[in-house]
Amino acid sequence: MACFLVPGTEAIVTTIVTAVVKKKEKNDLKKASYEGTSAAEKIGTKFSTKLGWLNKMLWGGSALLAFEHIWHGEVIPTFPFLTAIKDGNVGEMLAEMGTAGVTMAVLVTAAWAGMVIVSSIIEKRQAENTDSKEVKV
Amino acid sequence: MTLLITVFAAIAATLLWYKNAPDNSMRYGTLALIYWGASLMWFADAIFEYAELGAEFFTPAAADMLNDAYLGLCVLALGFIIWIVTLLIKDPKGIIRKMSVKKNL
Numbered sequence: 001m002a003c004f005l006v007p008g009t010e011a012i013v014t015t016i017v018t019a020v021v022k023k024k025e026k027n028d029l030k031k032a033s034y035e036g037t038s039a040a041e042k043i044g045t046k047f048s049t050k051l052g053w054l055n056k057m058l059w060g061g062s063a064l065l066a067f068e069h070i071w072h073g074e075v076i077p078t079f080p081f082l083t084a085i086k087d088g089n090v091g092e093m094l095a096e097m098g099t100a101g102v103t104m105a106v107l108v109t110a111a112w113a114g115m116v117i118v119s120s121i122i123e124k125r126q127a128e129n130t131d132s133k134e135v136k137v
Numbered sequence: 138m139t140l141l142i143t144v145f146a147a148i149a150a151t152l153l154w155y156k157n158a159p160d161n162s163m164r165y166g167t168l169a170l171i172y173w174g175a176s177l178m179w180f181a182d183a184i185f186e187y188a189e190l191g192a193e194f195f196t197p198a199a200a201d202m203l204n205d206a207y208l209g210l211c212v213l214a215l216g217f218i219i220w221i222v223t224l225l226i227k228d229p230k231g232i233i234r235k236m237s238v239k240k241n242l
């Protein structure tokens with residue numbers, strides 16, 4: 001009915017968060033390079049890049065799902081744009097958004113969290129290996 | 138069928154990304170993430186459909202399967218369009234920028 005609106009809304013929020021985090025990272029890096037601290041030399045994937053993975057999954061998935069809803073006639077080009085609202089099935093639509101829509105958003109976010117955890121572990125191991133090599137030398 | 142087609146597209150895009158990594162100039166990772174996002178969302182949808190239909194979920198009518206397959210292919214095309222538009226806007230190889238500079242000269 002309109003389940004894609006839930007991950008779509010999450011995509012808007014995460015895109016704004018990404019922009020804020022990106023700006024903060026840029027400022028931190030500038031500050032660190034002025035002060036000459038080690039933060040400027042910090043290696044690994046930036047958190048804003050990791051948030052970008054979530055954005056791509058949410059925006060891409062929502063767009064393809066929205067197309068599926070157009071295909072099935074659940075989204076229409078005229079106001080109110082959703083057949084459920086036009087037919088007076090708002091309650092049913094909200095229930096579907098609360099179940100299927102929320103599950104979609106949670107599933108994508110959980111998959112992203114898994115990706116972030118795995119990449120963090122790999123980066124940590126790499127950093128440890130580099131440190132131990134430096135100690136040996 | 139739509140879910141299946143999207144999952145296969147996601148796997149193919151992931152393999153392409155892995156084969157070309159760390160070179161990210163073609164942004165295959167973006168394509169993979171678009172298809173994985175859609176696959177996960179359709180998977181959630183399939184869970185609810187299975188809860189409603191039970192075993193009947195696995196034996197769809199031929200006409201429904203054909204329509205879903207057609208939808209799956211259209212979804213693939215839309216995913217490719219989103220990816221190619223993103224690629225041309227970001228222009229990681231700088232080809233479009235070089236072309237526009239040449240035209241201005």
